[in-house]
Ligand SMILES: [Zn+2]
């Protein structure tokens with residue numbers, strides 16, 4: 307077995323494993339303070355691409371700065387539903403300008419979050435609507451964030467389609483019928499580290515049924531570290547644990563799972579990898 311030497315023997319590359327972290331926040335603290343080390347560990351674990359997701363204008367610029375300096379990093383930009391409060395036309399105009407940067411491979415994360423409720427529902431809904439239009443105008447795939455809002459969010463997406471550039475429901479936490487509605491929209495479903503959590507039988511059941519051309523992997527780092535690293539700050543190299551669990555659930559080899567999820571991410575985001 308070929309492996310690249312790393313300082314941590316547990317983090318060896320497994321032969322043939324090339325992974326893409328389709329949703330990270332390495333522009334957020336604490337990862338933003340150690341980007342070179344985080345990327346080095348990702349490379350040493352077989353990660354060949356990272357999409358870092360800027361969640362407001364300033365964060366989007368930070369994401370783009372990292373993407374500019376690192377060939378394996380790409381940016382997605384959008385105003386997160388948490389930050390919907392106080393967003394005006396000017397903000398959307400600034401986001402639109404940033405979206406023209408060639409390293410911006412997607413628009414989002416946009417959506418609805420009725421779990422944390424950092425912004426009122428009607429405000430979230432208005433900003434979601436406007437940004438769906440913006441993503442369509444820019445012909446970018448959309449990165450969708452839904453939390454405790456699958457019924458309403460999927461309803462909005464169904465009404466405003468079709469989406470020639472496609473999209474992904476990131477950090478999927480819906481049920482079987484939500485997954486089917488996402489697939490019917492032509493969307494991908496992205497699986498985070500929560501699939502490793504003991505109680506998450508619902509997500510494992512969904513993972514076993516997603517068509518092989520529609521599944522992506524993500525860390526959503528620095529949040530949601532997978533087992534056995536739960537509680538630590540998450541980072542792209544930890545995606546190997548999520549990949550192993552998804553391969554196990556689907557009854558396939560890790561290298562095959564890596565190949566298909568990586569090809570899916572390259573296809574959806576048109577990555578030059
Ligand atoms: Zn999210």
Ligand SMILES: [Zn+2]
Nearest residue numbers: 329359415526
């Ligand atoms: Zn995110």
